[in-house]
Amino acid sequence: MARILFVEDEEDLLSSLVAFFTREGFEVFHARGGEAAIQLAARMRPDIAVLDVMLHEGPEGPAGKDGFEVLRALRDRGFTGPVIFLTARTLEHDKLLAFDLGADDYITKPFSLLELRARVRAALKRAGGGKSVYRYGTVEVDLDNYVIRHGDELERLSNREQELLKYLIEHRGKVLQRDELLTSIWKYSAGVTTRTVDTHILNVRKKLRDDASEPAFIETLHGIGYKYIAQEF
Ligand code: CA
Numbered sequence: 001m002a003r004i005l006f007v008e009d010e011e012d013l014l015s016s017l018v019a020f021f022t023r024e025g026f027e028v029f030h031a032r033g034g035e036a037a038i039q040l041a042a043r044m045r046p047d048i049a050v051l052d053v054m055l056h057e058g059p060e061g062p063a064g065k066d067g068f069e070v071l072r073a074l075r076d077r078g079f080t081g082p083v084i085f086l087t088a089r090t091l092e093h094d095k096l097l098a099f100d101l102g103a104d105d106y107i108t109k110p111f112s113l114l115e116l117r118a119r120v121r122a123a124l125k126r127a128g129g130g131k132s133v134y135r136y137g138t139v140e141v142d143l144d145n146y147v148i149r150h151g152d153e154l155e156r157l158s159n160r161e162q163e164l165l166k167y168l169i170e171h172r173g174k175v176l177q178r179d180e181l182l183t184s185i186w187k188y189s190a191g192v193t194t195r196t197v198d199t200h201i202l203n204v205r206k207k208l209r210d211d212a213s214e215p216a217f218i219e220t221l222h223g224i225g226y227k228y229i230a231q232e233f
Contacts, residue, residue: 002124005046006030007037007070008086009058017050020113021120032058034065038073045231046081048124049074050116053087053094071101078233082123086111134169136217136230139208141165148207155207160185164200168218168228177225201226 004026008014014030021028029044031037034055041049053067065073071083082104087094098106104123107116132144140149146162148155157165163185168176178194185200186192201218210217217230 002048002120003027003029003044003046004120005037005041005044005049007034007049007055007067008032008052009055010052011057016113017116021117024117033060034058034067034070034073035060037070038065038077041074041079042077046079048082048084048120048127049079050084050086050120053085053098068097068101071098071103075102082127084116084119084123086116128170135232137233141169141208143169150209155209157204157207160200161204161207164197165204168204168226172228172230175221175225175227179225181225 004021006014006017006021006028007030008017009032011032014032018028018030029040029046031040032055036059037049037051049071051067051070055064055066055070056062058064067085067087071085074083083102084105084107085098085103086107086109088109095106104126105119107119132142134141134143138151142149143162143166146157146159148157164181167181167184178197181197182192182194186196201220205212205215205218208217212218212220215229217228219227219229221227
C-alpha cells in the first residue's frame with residue numbers, strides 16, 4: 001500500500017483528496033501547513049508527496065513555508081520519493097522552479113481526482129521501477145550489483161537471495177506467507193519446499209546482519225511467514 005502525503009491549505013480540497021485516495025487504497029497523511037508537513041513526513045516516511053504551492057490559508061498563515069520551501073526541506077531531510085505540485089499558478093517561472101527543485105510533475109487547479117490519481121500512479125511506477133539501492137543507516141542494499149554493504153565490507157547475494165530480498169523490500173510491511181514466497185520466487189521448481197524459503201531467509205538475514213530475536217529487517221511470524229520491516233533512513 002503506497003503512503004501518500006498531501007499538503008494543501010484549502011480545507012475542502014484537502015478533505016476530498018484524503019477521502020478519495022483513502023478509498024483508492026492509499027495510506028494517506030495530510031497537513032495544511034509547511035512546518036506540519038515536514039514533521040509529518042519525517043515521522044511517516046511517505047512514498048510520494050503532493051504539495052500545494054501557496055499555503056497561506058493554513059494554520060501557519062502567510063509567514064509559513066510555501067510548497068517549494070517544503071520540497072526543499074523534504075529533500076534536505078533525505079526524502080527521495082516523487083513529488084507532484086498542485087497549484088492554481090500557471091506561470092512558466094513557477095513550473096521551471098518546481099522542476100529545478102526536483103519535482104516530478106505539476107498539475108494546475110482545477111484538476112480532476114482521476115487525473116491526479118493517474119499522475120500519482122505514474123510517478124510511483126517510475127520511482128519504483130528505477131529503484132535498486134536502499135539505505136538503512138550504514139547498511140546499503142544494492143540489488144543491481146547483488147551486494148549488501150556494511151560500510152567498507154561487502155556481503156554478496158546469490159541470484160535467489162537477491163530475488164527474495166527484492167520481493168521482501170517491494171512488499172515491505174506486508175505479511176508474506178512461505179507459500180507465496182515459494183510461488184513468487186521459485187515458481188514451480190522441482191524439489192523446492194518451504195524449507196528452502198526458510199534457508200534462504202536465514203542466509204539473507206545473516207548477510208543483512210539482522211538479529212532474528214530482535215529483527216530490524218526481517219520479522220518471523222511463526223507458522224505463518226515473514227515480514228520485511230526495515231524503513232530507509
Ligand atoms: Ca493554496
